[in-house]
Amino acid sequence: MIEELVRRLRPALLLVALSVLPACERKGAEQPVPERPVVETVDPAAAEELSRGVWQAGQVQLADARAAVEALNRAVATLLDKPSEDHLEAAKLAWLDAHREFTAALPYIQVAFAPAELRKQGQALLLALDSWPAQPGYLDTVPGYSDSGIVNDTAIELTLPNLRRQHRLTAHEEASTGFHAMEIMLWGPTSERTAEQFVAVGAGEKPEAQATNRRRELTRLIGEGMGEDIDGLVDRWPFAANDLSRHFLALAPVERLQQIRAAHTRLVDEELLRRLPESSESDVESSRAADSKQALLASLRELQANWLPAQGAGLAELLLDRHQAAALAQTFAALEELLLKMEDPIELAELSQLARARNLLEGLAGLMSGVTQVPASEEEMTPVKLGPAG
Numbered sequence: 001m002i003e004e005l006v007r008r009l010r011p012a013l014l015l016v017a018l019s020v021l022p023a024c025e026r027k028g029a030e031q032p033v034p035e036r037p038v039v040e041t042v043d044p045a046a047a048e049e050l051s052r053g054v055w056q057a058g059q060v061q062l063a064d065a066r067a068a069v070e071a072l073n074r075a076v077a078t079l080l081d082k083p084s085e086d087h088l089e090a091a092k093l094a095w096l097d098a099h100r101e102f103t104a105a106l107p108y109i110q111v112a113f114a115p116a117e118l119r120k121q122g123q124a125l126l127l128a129l130d131s132w133p134a135q136p137g138y139l140d141t142v143p144g145y146s147d148s149g150i151v152n153d154t155a156i157e158l159t160l161p162n163l164r165r166q167h168r169l170t171a172h173e174e175a176s177t178g179f180h181a182m183e184i185m186l187w188g189p190t191s192e193r194t195a196e197q198f199v200a201v202g203a204g205e206k207p208e209a210q211a212t213n214r215r216r217e218l219t220r221l222i223g224e225g226m227g228e229d230i231d232g233l234v235d236r237w238p239f240a241a242n243d244l245s246r247h248f249l250a251l252a253p254v255e256r257l258q259q260i261r262a263a264h265t266r267l268v269d270e271e272l273l274r275r276l277p278e279s280s281e282s283d284v285e286s287s288r289a290a291d292s293k294q295a296l297l298a299s300l301r302e303l304q305a306n307w308l309p310a311q312g313a314g315l316a317e318l319l320l321d322r323h324q325a326a327a328l329a330q331t332f333a334a335l336e337e338l339l340l341k342m343e344d345p346i347e348l349a350e351l352s353q354l355a356r357a358r359n360l361l362e363g364l365a366g367l368m369s370g371v372t373q374v375p376a377s378e379e380e381m382t383p384v385k386l387g388p389a390g
Contacts, residue, residue, distance in 0.1 A: 042318050047253035050313060054260055054306055055248060058108025059237050061302065065105045066230045068098035072182075073223040080216050083198040092186050096291055099179050102129065102230070104298040106271065107306060110263040112237070115247045127178075129229050131168060133283040134175035136189030140215065143190065150176060151214045158217045160225050177225045180286070185219040187288035261319055261368060264303055268365040272299055276358050277347050290345035297339055304332045307368065320367070323374035328367045335360040 075094040079087040113122025136142055140149040150156055156166065166176045175181045187193050198219070201210040208214070236243040248256060275285050275296050285292045307315045308329050316325040338357055342349035366372035 042254045042257065044253050046313060046318060047257050050315070050318060051248075051253055051256035051260065054108070054111070054315075055239070055245060057306070058105065058111065059234075061101070061105045061108060062230070062234050062237055065098070065101040066227075066234050068094070068101040069223075069226050069230050072098040073227055076186075076219060076223045079195070079198060080220060083195040085195045088186070088193065088195045088198070092289070095179070095182060095186055096289060096294070098226075099183075099286070099289070099291055100295055100298040102179065103295040104302045106299050107264055107267055107302050109233070110267045110271075111260050112244045112248070114259050114263045118244070118247060125229060125233060127168065128164070129178045129226060130180070131172070131175045131178055132180045132285050133173055133287075134180040134184055135171070135173035136184050138174045139176065139181060139184050139218065140189050141211065151211045151218055154209045154214075158214060158221060160221050160228070163218075163221055163225060177222060178229075179226065182219070182222045182226065183286060183289050185215070185222060191288045257315065257319060260306070260315065261370070264306070264315075265365050265369040267299070268303070268361055268368070272296060273358060273361050275346075276354055276361065278354070278358070279351065280347070282347075284345070284347045287345065287347065293339055293342060293344050293346040296346075297336065300332065300335065300339075303364075303368075308332065315368075319370065321374075323376060324367055324370070324372065327372070327374045328364070331360055331363050331367060335364070 072091070072094040075087070075091040079091045109122065109126070113119055113125070137145060137148040138150065140151050142148050146152075150158075150163075150166065156162060163176045166174070167178075168174050185193075188197070197212060198216055199212065200216060201207055201212045204210060208217075235241065237245070239245045239249070248259070251259060274283075275292050277284055286295065305314075308325070316328055320328065335357060338353060338360065342353050342357070346354075363372070367374075
């Protein structure tokens with residue numbers, strides 16, 4: 001994996017060395033990149049304290065995510081009980097908060113499910129909660145197809161087990177559980193959802209078969225599934241549960257740090273980069289809620305807190321040299337500054353901004369992995385003084 005990472009990151013790492021670190025000379029940035037990062041000696045006691053601290057920070061963040069999902073489900077229940085535009089807006093705001101809290105937990109989820117024997121479980125969890133893009137017509141009525149979606153397909157009994165079976169049944173866009181299925185239900189397939197579309201219908205021979213009533217139940221069930229999934233993860237997390245943490249604690253302290261490093265690098269390289277569109281044809285994570293940028297920032301800020309905390313030692317102090325750590329800090333700052341300047345929703349940003357953001361993300365991956373070697377500035381190099389000749 002490291003060799004492939006080196007090959008793909010070289011252009012981005014050169015950009016970081018040149019644009020983020022003005023003090024670095026071009027000739028320094030063009031020095032050969034080592035095929036494998038140099039692993040410095042790490043104090044086992046410091047590694048023990050930090051690795052446990054990262055795991056416990058994950059527990060705190062997941063508790064915040066669970067609380068946000070619970071608040072979302074309460075807002076959805078209020079909307080269904082008393083449909084109004086105010087209650088619909090409150091449910092949307094609760095979705096935005098829950099989505100950001102969940103994406104802030106992604107760095108920790110990647111660490112927890114990093115062991116080979118747990119990766120399939122981790123992938124299944126993320127697909128259940130965060131599968132995107134989501135096809136609106138799979139769930140609800142879309143223009144030109146008045147009978148589309150699960151809300152109109154009365155052959156599908158609305159139960160949570162059935163929704164889980166329908167999820168990604170024949171294509172990856174067929175999301176029927178998780179955040180982005182809920183996004184479609186709250187914002188609507190064309191981002192024109194009204195509270196009236198959640199008003200219960202009591203007339204007719206089989207009111208439960210009415211599309212509006214099925215829409216209400218489908219929305220409720222999606223929220224129930226999200227709560228069930230996040231509850232299960234939170235319950236498995238604590239050291240006392242001896243579940244997910246058992247695999248983590250079985251490693252030596254320094255090996256835990258290397259697992260965290262590899263998981264964070266993989267998160268940036270495989271997950272966060274996907275959230276930056278390469279062109280107008282690219283998929284967008286939260287196109288209706290317009291939350292792709294803020295969700296990305298939530299993950300990046302949690303990564304930064306792990307690597308460069310405001311107080312105490314972080315991963316950068318133990319795993320990187322001071323030049324790499326300085327480059328990492330400047331890259332985080334440059335990326336956040338750029339993202340905040342970009343249009344929201346993110347797909348409206350200039351292509352040049354998106355390209356630069358992708359390069360900076362690739363630079364982050366290179367620095368965190370240890371692949372990028374940052375040369376010292378000329379000011380730090382002490383000239384050799386030669387004595388007089390003869």
